[in-house]
Amino acid sequence: MHIVVHFYSYFKDLTGCAETTATLPAGSKIDDLLKQLAPRYPELDAMKRSTLIAVGVEYQARDYVLHEGEEVSLFPPVQGG
Amino acid sequence: MKKQLTITTEPIDEAALLSGRLVSDGMGAVVYFLGVVRGTEENQAISAIEYEAFQRMVEHQFNLLFDQMEKRWPIESVRLVHRVGVVKVNQPSLWVEVVAPHRGEAFAACQWLIDEMKRVVPIWKKARP
Numbered sequence: 001m002h003i004v005v006h007f008y009s010y011f012k013d014l015t016g017c018a019e020t021t022a023t024l025p026a027g028s029k030i031d032d033l034l035k036q037l038a039p040r041y042p043e044l045d046a047m048k049r050s051t052l053i054a055v056g057v058e059y060q061a062r063d064y065v066l067h068e069g070e071e072v073s074l075f076p077p078v079q080g081g
Numbered sequence: 082m083k084k085q086l087t088i089t090t091e092p093i094d095e096a097a098l099l100s101g102r103l104v105s106d107g108m109g110a111v112v113y114f115l116g117v118v119r120g121t122e123e124n125q126a127i128s129a130i131e132y133e134a135f136q137r138m139v140e141h142q143f144n145l146l147f148d149q150m151e152k153r154w155p156i157e158s159v160r161l162v163h164r165v166g167v168v169k170v171n172q173p174s175l176w177v178e179v180v181a182p183h184r185g186e187a188f189a190a191c192q193w194l195i196d197e198m199k200r201v202v203p204i205w206k207k208a209r210p
Contacts, residue, residue: 009205057141080204081116
């Protein structure tokens with residue numbers, strides 16, 4: 001399945017892009033996606049403890065099972081106000 | 082509960098917001114908060130802050146927070162305006178108003194909303210020297 005991944009805030013600087021795509025086997029979890037992205041974006045991997053994860057517009061945990069066409073967003077802690 | 086959310090690149094027009102205030106006879110408290118960009122960030126002088134938002138998720142997360150507010154307090158209305166883009170020092174980046182029957186719940190709800198916003202609403206800032 002194909003997953004679109006969006007980056008926000010300084011994660012765009014760490015990855016050098018605002019979005020990328022990943023191809024994963026059916027039944028893969030967010031954690032599998034992060035493991036696939038880690039060698040491609042080592043600076044992003046270094047931030048994994050503080051990374052917030054959303055699928056669509058909802059926060060999700062790393063054990064969330066992804067589905068074809070879903071959009072994942074990765075970003076640092078929020079700072080509104 | 083009436084809810085009004087505005088995410089905008091335009092300056093916050095306090096006069097227009099105040100003139101648009103609606104308070105019914107049963108309401109005894111209006112609390113509003115203005116967040117202003119400070120001239121320093123981590124002890125460094127700055128000229129402005131650039132706010133970035135994940136717009137669709139911002140709207141969704143604010144609506145979830147408004148739903149929780151409505152369950153916790155007898156609020157008549159909430160209005161919230163958050164700037165995105167470049168906001169200069171001394172300019173407002175956030176305006177929040179809560180109308181409720183009594184001051185206790187109005188203050189509590191306003192404070193809670195801002196605290197939760199800073200925890201879950203996907204807006205980020207970048208200081209400009």
